[in-house]
Amino acid sequence: MNDQDLKLKIKRIAVEHFNTHGYHGTTIRNIANEVGCSLPMVYYYYKSKKDLFHEIIKKDYFDMLGRESRRLKAVGIIDFYTEFLLNVMNMSDYDKKVYRLGIKVYLSFDGDEELLRIMEEWEASIVFRHYTLILPHLKDSVHAEAKVRVLIHLIENIIERMIVKNQYVSEKEIREELSIIMG
Amino acid sequence: MNDQDLKLKIKRIAVEHFNTHGYHGTTIRNIANEVGCSLPMVYYYYKSKKDLFHEIIKKDYFDMLGRESRRLKAVGIIDFYTEFLLNVMNMSDYDKKVYRLGIKVYLSFDGDEELLRIMEEWEASIVFRHYTLILPHLKDSVHAEAKVRVLIHLIENIIERMIVKNQYVSEKEIREELSIIMG
DNA sequence: TAGTATACCTAACGTACGTTAAATAAAAAG
DNA sequence: CTTTTTATTTAACGTACGTTAGGTATACTA
Numbered sequence: 001m002n003d004q005d006l007k008l009k010i011k012r013i014a015v016e017h018f019n020t021h022g023y024h025g026t027t028i029r030n031i032a033n034e035v036g037c038s039l040p041m042v043y044y045y046y047k048s049k050k051d052l053f054h055e056i057i058k059k060d061y062f063d064m065l066g067r068e069s070r071r072l073k074a075v076g077i078i079d080f081y082t083e084f085l086l087n088v089m090n091m092s093d094y095d096k097k098v099y100r101l102g103i104k105v106y107l108s109f110d111g112d113e114e115l116l117r118i119m120e121e122w123e124a125s126i127v128f129r130h131y132t133l134i135l136p137h138l139k140d141s142v143h144a145e146a147k148v149r150v151l152i153h154l155i156e157n158i159i160e161r162m163i164v165k166n167q168y169v170s171e172k173e174i175r176e177e178l179s180i181i182m183g
Numbered sequence: 184m185n186d187q188d189l190k191l192k193i194k195r196i197a198v199e200h201f202n203t204h205g206y207h208g209t210t211i212r213n214i215a216n217e218v219g220c221s222l223p224m225v226y227y228y229y230k231s232k233k234d235l236f237h238e239i240i241k242k243d244y245f246d247m248l249g250r251e252s253r254r255l256k257a258v259g260i261i262d263f264y265t266e267f268l269l270n271v272m273n274m275s276d277y278d279k280k281v282y283r284l285g286i287k288v289y290l291s292f293d294g295d296e297e298l299l300r301i302m303e304e305w306e307a308s309i310v311f312r313h314y315t316l317i318l319p320h321l322k323d324s325v326h327a328e329a330k331v332r333v334l335i336h337l338i339e340n341i342i343e344r345m346i347v348k349n350q351y352v353s354e355k356e357i358r359e360e361l362s363i364i365m366g
Numbered sequence: 367t368a369g370t371a372t373a374c375c376t377a378a379c380g381t382a383c384g385t386t387a388a389a390t391a392a393a394a395a396g
Numbered sequence: 397c398t399t400t401t402t403a404t405t406t407a408a409c410g411t412a413c414g415t416t417a418g419g420t421a422t423a424c425t426a
Binding site for chain 1 (some may be wrong): 206287292294297320329330332336340341343344347364
Binding site for chain 1 (some may be wrong): 382383385386387391
């Protein structure tokens with residue numbers, strides 16, 4: 001098998017196992033078994049179990065977040081977020097699993113302090129970006145700031161339904177729910 | 184030490200460990216160490232690690248949910264949910280940890296299939312209950328059902344912030360956010 | 367006070383984990 | 397064709413886990 005093929009396959013299976021059983025519930029032996037290679041091959045490509053987990057979050061998770069956020073192009077704010085959320089739902093299965101893993105770490109349900117810190121930095125910058133995006137569309141509103149907050153929470157909730165609970169959310173549903181807040 | 188004292192102390196420490204390190208990351212030895220008793224004492228009171236975890240979720244978690252939902256008394260729908268959410272935030276630390284553990288299981292981030300199934304049954308009944316509570320207050324609205332959905336999602340999101348991320352959410356904030364949806 | 371039940375301990379069993387040493391097979395380079 | 401590098405394996409090390417056997421105090425009971 002090609003060098004990068006096996007390395008990638010190991011990571012893909014690892015993502016699946018970390019997702020299903022958590023960091024501590026995942027074993028290198030189980031990963032190797034499912035990949036179909038011997039146990040030390042995992043160590044040939046990844047320094048340690050922790051290293052493998054960190055590479056998934058630090059590289060793949062943040063790559064995916066960056067890729068998604070770069071896609072935003074629509075002008076109307078409801079179109080904008082509808083497109084954003086539909087993009088999330090149409091991500092590849094692998095990206096969805098990585099996203100799920102990231103959410104798990106973000107909620108302190110898995111991973112370690114180091115990863116959590118990195119994520120909270122990203123989160124803060126993203127919340128700020130949402131504010132600057134949404135606020136201009138709400139100039140005349142009395143509860144502008146609260147509306148932004150509710151909108152962010154709704155977006156978080158929809159992403160969680162899509163990624164964590166793996167539910168299908170229709171475009172109609174998304175638009176309807178966004179409209180209730182944006183008026 | 185009194186019989187029930189130690190049994191309770193073990194469970195309390197267990198909740199803390201399961202919360203911080205997950206099911207697989209928690210060890211009976213660590214629990215016993217922190218409790219200050221010997222390892223087999225845990226087995227004296229609980230059949231197994233799984234049994235201990237299941238007792239926490241099946242008993243304490245659902246007891247807590249029942250207790251909270253029985254408290255709802257206010258008549259106005261915004262008062263109603265504000266009180267409900269404030270109750271959640273004012274729960275004891277132990278109950279909050281149990282709640283957090285439950286959310287973890289509900290999101291399939293921990294626990295097993297059996298517990299997940301039990302939770303999904305409860306969740307379905309609760310969503311239905313929210314519908315019957317909220318809908319009468321929205322008769323004239325065009326997007327009544329969507330509004331109920333958004334409201335439920337907002338409530339879920341606020342609970343998650345309080346319980347999972349351990350954030351303080353003020354009554355003003357809660358009322359403001361609920362009002363944006365209820366008009 | 368003798369006997370029984372309760373609360374608790376030390377020590378260990380078997381298993382499975384993360385990790386590594388050491389060897390081999392395959393491929394590339396010279 | 398030999399040498400070196402890369403890809404892969406088997407086997408094992410040490411550690412830590414869940415769990416249990418078998419014992420000892422303490423407290424209740426008759």
